[in-house]
Amino acid sequence: VAASLGSLGTIEAHVRLVRKERRLPLPGEVLVAVGDEVKPDTPIARIALRPGVPWVIPAARRLGIEPRELSRHMVKKVGDFVKTQEVVALVEDGRSGRRELVSPTDGVIESVSDASGRVIIREEYGKEDPPVTFDVAGEIRVRPEELMQHMIRGIGQEVKKTQIIAKKGDMQAFFTKTALAPISGVISAIDTKTGKVTISRPFKQVVVNAYLAGQVTSIIPDRGCVVETPGVRLTGIFGIGRETFGRIRVLTERPEQSLEPEMVTPDCEGCIIVGGALATEESLRRALEVGVKGVITGTVNYYALIRSLGVKLGVGITGQEDIDLTLLLTEGFGRLAMRREVYETLKAMEGRIASMSGATQIRAGALRPEVVVPLQGYTGEIQEDAPVDEDIRPGGMVRIVSEPFFGEVGRIVDIVREPREIGTEAKVQVVSVHLDGARRVTVPRANVEVY
């Protein structure tokens, strides 16, 4: 790796120590140790979420006693393992004889409450338990294609063992046919051709990957670790889609050039492709078809985005969309060329494996989408993060980010202190900008950004 780093040249100024904290949402098992070298897809921590379904049994009510008497009548105590039909609590009195509370499932007694009079039994099973498929249409005697209208629980919904999941006939209890769930789990499929329903175990494993290639430098106990690497990190203004990684391929020749569908060839599969200005709707569709992992481009059209990727932008909080493509916009919406510096940096990184995330949150504490190119084995100088200077000053280059000069770049001639009237009759602070071709325009200070 070190040898190929020789060609970095112009981008050396952008190399930073990239540090990523990778953590589980809940305590779990950390799979790496300090000093380990990791790849983007190396699992670093995992948890088994929802180890079993809790059965909440209104025990006091069933036994006909006051909630506060429940503990006295328990045969089993918290932490005990019980099997299906095993007696959990017992009431014996002279008048009405003996009443028993039996466990509806195999599991562990998790709590006994004298306040609410309830017993919670956590059903136990392992991830090795296979899903169960059974003939529901047959059980309730309907044709497979009619099954949907008799289902009480749908795909993705939780069911418990012995719960009614489908029912035929409504009013006449005598003629009603029902199908009961044979195991607890989540309905994962309803087949209207065969009439069969599949219930899977809701054993969900949450795994956190390293996200970028690098070295584990510290461990966060029970949660995850910190991965560090020298690398180049670029951020965009808006993104969509989850974390991904792939080889960088620059498809346009200039930052002003649009990304067209014919540029997205089948060999882009698994890559992160870089366009210039606008990525057209067809090029995004094509990228999805081909199996591109990520698209980095200047802008898209708002419509093209919702039509091609089928996403809603809503309140500008993204990153969890269920799409196979991650998108990073460096400039926003409409038609704008990618900043030359960003384009050149990506061009210099062509062929390297990059990690990217589309997660964006524009509100306070902003989160912007990013692309990170790890440079493991880099021996040159690592730059400190310089404070970002967003202040505009006379002579500085700015870009206008509002109509009617949207996207034009120029040099600040004057920053006018006193508010001036603009086209809308509003009085605001303005700046004079010298655009290409010797034009001079006055625009609100709020509508220019340092370029």
Add this chain to the structure above:
Amino acid sequence: MRVSEVRSILATDVGSTTTKAILIEKRGDEYRLVTRGEVPTTVEAPWENVLIGVRKAIRRVEELTGRQLLDEDGELLRPMEGLRGVDLYVSTSSAGGGLQMMVAGLVKNISATSAHRAALGAGAVVLDVIAVDDGRSQSEQIARIRELRPDILLVSGGVEGGSVAYVAAVSETIRQANPQPRFGATYRLPLIYAGNRDAQDIVREICGDGMDVHVVENLRPRHDTENLGPAREAIHEVFMNHVMAQAPGYGDLMEMVDTTIMPTPGAVGKIISLTAEKLGLNIVGVDIGGATTDVFSSFGGTFTRTVSANLGMSYSICNVLEEAGFDKILRWVPFGMDEAQISDFIANKMVRPTTIPETLFHLVLEQALAREALRLSFEHHRSLARKVEKEKVGALAPPSLTTAKAYGSEIVRMGDLGLIVGSGGALSHAPRRGQAALILMDAFQPEGITCLAVDSIFMMPHLGVISSICPLVAAQVFDKDCLIRLGACVAPVGQARPGTAMAGVRVVMPDRKVVEKTIVKGEIERVPLPAGEEATVHVSPYRGMDVGAGKGRAVDVKVQGGVSGIILDGRGRPLDLPEDPPERADALTRWFQAMDAYPMDEVRELRTQFPVKASSGKGGKKRGGFFGFLRHD
């Protein structure tokens, strides 16, 4: 110091994006606003200390007034001596996303709804409402509670003397979920219990180990009685002393202020309630921000606040487009617009929230979006502002009636509304006040006779917190410097053909001169009446029309003047916009002109440049988004 001796007050509002400071001083016999300074808030990295922003905002006030308020160490000089220092310092805050709460109750439409209202009224953003009958299984509820990171939990449930078993069950669900607080895990999450008194000890026993339990009076002691005050007070108290104290820099800020820091929306609510009480009017207030829109109402002494967390003019602007749809937005624009192009303009406003419209074309578009954001927020408010009613339904009543009883009756009645106060950039900073008046009329559609006003520079939060110690100061400044009266809108309710007369109006001006006008269907007309003057308006509605006293009944009222004077709005209620696009564009242009809202030469020029196309005929496909969610019919 006695309140009457106060000569100057400094107030700051620490918002999520900017910190605003105002200076109020006694001039002669009355208190007036001196100046206002605004700087970015410093709650996030690299500063992570709100006090830095607060000091910068105060320094800005120093620059603008040439007076010294802080000493060399950044400490506030108190009390005022000569021209140095101030007598009082107060603050509000919504930094760090404001107050976020999770609410739990037993029955969704009874105790959970009351608890929801209590949390909203206290200024919170409610993350979720958990109820025994909310349709989720217990494990789904546990997973949801775990995933949320509220600042405070509010638990309610059970009428006085009712069953305690279900309250215990809800508490157990919460304990099992073991929710974690937002700012680090260094403190125990506060839980406020406002339910059945008999279950207080049980809740303490179940949740007391892991959480900081506070017990207050039951907020729904009976099915037909609501008692939200104690819960609301407890939320304020807990938020400031237990939650905000954890946020970076707040400990120092709390020591600096002379009275408790209030959540910004709570302070705005307070000033609205006080104003309603003082003027003896029913008031609706609205604050349209970048991310959220808050609506407040005070009707017959009942105060309600709601937050539309996803309707705003920058961060949430794409959501306004998605919820309202293109047709609803473009109906307020008299120009032809290319949907692809304007959708890019709107999306860019989301990613660059601080940009402002530079051309009239884009200003009109942005104000069309503001109308829809306000309309949707107000609809949301009306659906939540409901009054709990006495039991009227017998045991044999059909289920539909029982449900209606549980939901209660609507509090906001447009005919009884006396004043609408608008606030937030889109309204306070509209280049012409006539634009703000027209936006309020279009979005809220006031019925009968209603006064309109805007907050001049968004200082309602400051005045809200000042009102808790010096009500007189707050009232004077609110009246003189904060509230800008736009005028009074007279809008008859009823069906009429375009061009026909709806009501006769006789205005007796302050100089006893009489002006007579007729309200014509489909038109707006104005009678100039400057701010500070009062006139008597006599409205005689024609057959079938209602201006507040019933169909055909005349009304006599005194109204305050304003920038737009008395506005005679004959557009009908609900507001009738012509179906045909070119006809609608003509009507909009006439209304713009009548309200003197825009430079008309430029509007006509834009109409020639971007003509509105006629629709493709009746029954044709409606224009809209490419997906169903962009189209609302």
